[in-house]
Amino acid sequence: MDGQHTAAELRRLAREMPPLRRANQSAVRTGGTIDGVVVPRIWLKYPLSWLAPVYWVAVGGLIVGTFIDLEHYIIPDEITIGGVVAGFVASILVPSLHGETFLFLSGFKSLLGILIGSGLVLWIAIFGELIFRKEAMGFGDVKLTAAIGAFFGWQGAVFALAVSSVIGSIVGFTVGFAVAGTARRNARDVGQRNLLQP
DSSP, X not given: XXXXXXXXXXXXXXXXXXXXXXXXXXXXXHHHHHHHHHHHHHHHHSTTSTHHHHHHHHHHHHXXXXXXXXXXXXXXXXXXXXXXXXXXXXXXXXXXXXXXXSHHHHHHHHHHHHXXXXXXXXXHHHHXXXXXXXXXXXXXXXXXXXXXXXXXXXXXXXXXXXXXXXXXXXXXXXXXXXXXXXXXXXXXXXXHHHHHOO
């Protein structure tokens, strides 16, 4: 799935699956806690600056997108494409977002971030699909990286991709080892039970 679900479809899915709904409520509390820590820190770093509300929008979108993706394995277009548009518009209205004073230069840096960020992830997705013979990465990831590039420039998009790859690898290996250990223990227990049965 590549993020083509509407908000109404997501709400319907949540209603139809009560355990998922309970997990969603937990995620909302967790996301709210994260947001409650991050928003004041942004304000303390950029007091009386238009950068603070811009970063609130960017970080809020990333938090919401993260928790939706963790639970539903999709990143809604409202987050990704909305983030691309919001980031580009914010770059023009607040040129200091990209360290510029001229809005055209800031807009250009945002556009460059959109193109390089999404292009890089698109190539990774294409090569991954060729190597693994199945979808390696959804198109929602491409659009999300474009949104990150719109707000933080191409350097921010590349940095986010590198850091998320390292974190994903660590989590993937940890979960893989935990699952393998559990499977080994279960197989051993089943084998012992079979030996004890007549």
